Amino acid sequence: MGEPRAQAVMRGLLKVWTDFSCDMDATPLLDKLNRGKFRLEDYRVLLINHRQQVVEGSRWIARAGSSITGEYADQRSLFLRHAISEHRDYRMLEADYVSVGGVLADILQAEKNIGAEALHAFMYQRASERNPFDLLGAMFIIEGLGRQKAGEWGRSIQKQLGLGDEQISFLLYHSVNDEDHMREFETVLNSGILDIPDMDRQIVKTARIVARLYRLQIEELGNV
Amino acid sequence: MVNQVYINALGAFLPGLPVANSAMEDHLGRVFGKMSKYRSAALKQNRIVQRHYALDPNGNWLCTSAGMAAAAIRDALNNSEASAKDIDYLAVSSTLGDGLVPGLASHVHAELGLGALEIANFQSVCASSLMAIKSAWLQLKCGEHSCAAVSGSEFASRYFRPGNYECVDEWREKGEIPFEADFLRFTLSDGAGAALLETEPNARQASLRIVWIDIRSYAHRFDACMVGGMVRQDADWRYWSGFPDTIAAAHAGAFVLTQDFDLMQRMLPVWVSHYLDLIERGMIVIDDIDHVCSHYSSHGLRRQIVDLLERAGAMIDEQKWFTNLYQKGNTGTASIFIILEELYRDGRLKKGDRILCHVPESGRSLNGFMLLEVV
Numbered sequence: 001m002g003e004p005r006a007q008a009v010m011r012g013l014l015k016v017w018t019d020f021s022c023d024m025d026a027t028p029l030l031d032k033l034n035r036g037k038f039r040l041e042d043y044r045v046l047l048i049n050h051r052q053q054v055v056e057g058s059r060w061i062a063r064a065g066s067s068i069t070g071e072y073a074d075q076r077s078l079f080l081r082h083a084i085s086e087h088r089d090y091r092m093l094e095a096d097y098v099s100v101g102g103v104l105a106d107i108l109q110a111e112k113n114i115g116a117e118a119l120h121a122f123m124y125q126r127a128s129e130r131n132p133f134d135l136l137g138a139m140f141i142i143e144g145l146g147r148q149k150a151g152e153w154g155r156s157i158q159k160q161l162g163l164g165d166e167q168i169s170f171l172l173y174h175s176v177n178d179e180d181h182m183r184e185f186e187t188v189l190n191s192g193i194l195d196i197p198d199m200d201r202q203i204v205k206t207a208r209i210v211a212r213l214y215r216l217q218i219e220e221l222g223n224v
Numbered sequence: 225m226v227n228q229v230y231i232n233a234l235g236a237f238l239p240g241l242p243v244a245n246s247a248m249e250d251h252l253g254r255v256f257g258k259m260s261k262y263r264s265a266a267l268k269q270n271r272i273v274q275r276h277y278a279l280d281p282n283g284n285w286l287c288t289s290a291g292m293a294a295a296a297i298r299d300a301l302n303n304s305e306a307s308a309k310d311i312d313y314l315a316v317s318s319t320l321g322d323g324l325v326p327g328l329a330s331h332v333h334a335e336l337g338l339g340a341l342e343i344a345n346f347q348s349v350c351a352s353s354l355m356a357i358k359s360a361w362l363q364l365k366c367g368e369h370s371c372a373a374v375s376g377s378e379f380a381s382r383y384f385r386p387g388n389y390e391c392v393d394e395w396r397e398k399g400e401i402p403f404e405a406d407f408l409r410f411t412l413s414d415g416a417g418a419a420l421l422e423t424e425p426n427a428r429q430a431s432l433r434i435v436w437i438d439i440r441s442y443a444h445r446f447d448a449c450m451v452g453g454m455v456r457q458d459a460d461w462r463y464w465s466g467f468p469d470t471i472a473a474a475h476a477g478a479f480v481l482t483q484d485f486d487l488m489q490r491m492l493p494v495w496v497s498h499y500l501d502l503i504e505r506g507m508i509v510i511d512d513i514d515h516v517c518s519h520y521s522s523h524g525l526r527r528q529i530v531d532l533l534e535r536a537g538a539m540i541d542e543q544k545w546f547t548n549l550y551q552k553g554n555t556g557t558a559s560i561f562i563i564l565e566e567l568y569r570d571g572r573l574k575k576g577d578r579i580l581c582h583v584p585e586s587g588r589s590l591n592g593f594m595l596l597e598v599v
Contacts, residue, residue, distance in 0.1 A: 004537070007535070007536055007537030007538075008537075010532070010535050010536035010537070010538075011500050011503060011504065011536040011537070011538055012504075013536075014496070014500055014533070014536050014538070015497050015500040015501065015504070017493075018493035018494060018496045018497035018500070019493075021493045022442075022445055022490070022491075022493050022494050022497075025445075025490055026445065034486070034487070034490070035459075182531075182535075186535060
């Protein structure tokens with residue numbers, strides 16, 4: 001269990017996350033999923049969007065790692081290892097996409113929608129700042145989706161579209177494989193970074209920004 | 225004038241004898257003459273082992289909802305230093321009254337045989353209990369009245385008789401009813417609870433001072449989840465009164481209580497958010513809470529949420545959780561009174577203890593907390 005300051009940050013993040021997870025349900029795509037009206041085309045669009053996130057995700061985490069100064073070498077190692085652990089996950093998405101009738105070239109070349117552009121631009125900007133530990137707030141939101149929602153969506157999509165496990169491998173895999181990331185997250189939070197002035201508040205604020213931009217890119221699916 | 229307000233007595237009324245899991249289906253009656261295929265799943269989910277019904281196995285009423293509420297208030301009066309004549313405000317809560325018109329509060333007042341007094345009627349689902357307590361708290365706090373009786377009563381079983389389901393055309397053709405209808409048959413049961421509130425604490429026994437009550441609706445975010453008197457047709461809700469006649473409404477299933485289980489699961493995060501917000505505002509201080517009385521059991525929370533709450537230092541030790549849902553049944557709006565009544569009687573309360581009460585409502589997503597201090 002962490003120190004009181006880390007616990008306060010966790011409470012702040014948890015609150016942002018709980019609001020975010022409900023707001024996500026109100027997006028047209030997830031509303032449709034919740035109403036049981038999901039189409040194969042919706043799943044393909046979601047996979048394209050996820051691939052962009054996974055590809056960009058490991059890149060901005062790597063950039064954030066390289067923006068961390070020498071005094072935080074341990075944390076830098078964790079960021080870089082995290083980037084490595086995910087940087088090939090997009091292959092699963094591509095396989096899922098092709099298995100449901102998608103053309104590989106389409107998912108490889110798809111242009112980001114206007115929400116995704118805003119999300120990723122923000123991430124790279126922050127990742128380029130010195131010691132951008134506020135991005136832990138971003139990771140909490142995005143990892144939280146993998147941990148809590150990906151499996152729920154995956155099972156629901158699988159059921160509605162009658163897909164085999166191998167056609168929805170990414171969503172199902174992420175729901176069981178993100179447990180360790182939360183421990184890693186807590187380690188960094190308790191590693192002394194909260195001694196940086198105002199960092200506790202910045203982490204929660206970045207989480208709020210990312211939650212909003214993440215929802216925006218889901219709202220703007222297809223709007224390239 | 226701002227008074228302190230105290231819960232000075234609690235009462236409960238559970239009709240008939242306890243009905244065990246093995247007997248409940250024959251007590252309510254088997255729909256289409258068959259054993260339910262969802263029974264064990266529903267019971268595993270809610271973990272209830274026994275409950276009470278205001279119906280006998282033949283469908284005869286043992287009492288009304290108003291009668292149960294009045295019995296619970298009389299029980300509270302028996303435990304109270306005040307007398308019936310002191311009551312000058314009556315707040316009544318229920319999911320459904322005995323009839324459509326007039327309000328249940330009028331019937332409860334009549335059953336009690338009290339003189340003229342102010343009454344208020346609160347109809348929602350489980351959290352109507354906190355609405356009623358909050359109204360009484362505010363009435364007493366501002367000096368409008370000095371002694372309030374508050375009740376919560378439910379008579380859910382009358383909607384669980386087989387005939388209520390067998391008349392639905394779609395289900396009659398299939399010969400079975402869906403999980404969203406069957407689940408509630410194995411979850412909700414009957415009973416009433418009551419509290420007596422005054423502006424002075426008891427002279428001889430412990431009182432529970434109401435520190436605050438915080439209720440929030442999230443209906444702007446969710447569709448209706450636990451419904452009765454309406455039915456989904458295509459994408460839209462159709463109310464029973466919108467059918468050509470009540471027979472047609474019954475055939476369409478508009479009078480059946482149903483629960484959308486997936487939707488309820490999606491409500492959990494906003495309830496957690498409400499809780500975290502109260503911590504942030506300093507209204508809940510985790511280490512100061514000695515007892516948690518929740519109408520929602522901790523096992524219903526997903527492991528991941530408990531895990532996150534623990535990491536955030538926001539989980540209250542499970543040993544502090546007190547419930548009697550498993551033995552007394554889920555009696556909807558009556559539950560929080562029935563839980564508090566047993567906690568008070570149980571003898572474990574000490575002066576200065578703080579009790580956090582939690583009443584979520586899946587109806588259309590509503591969440592309420594109440595903090596009490598033993599004085």
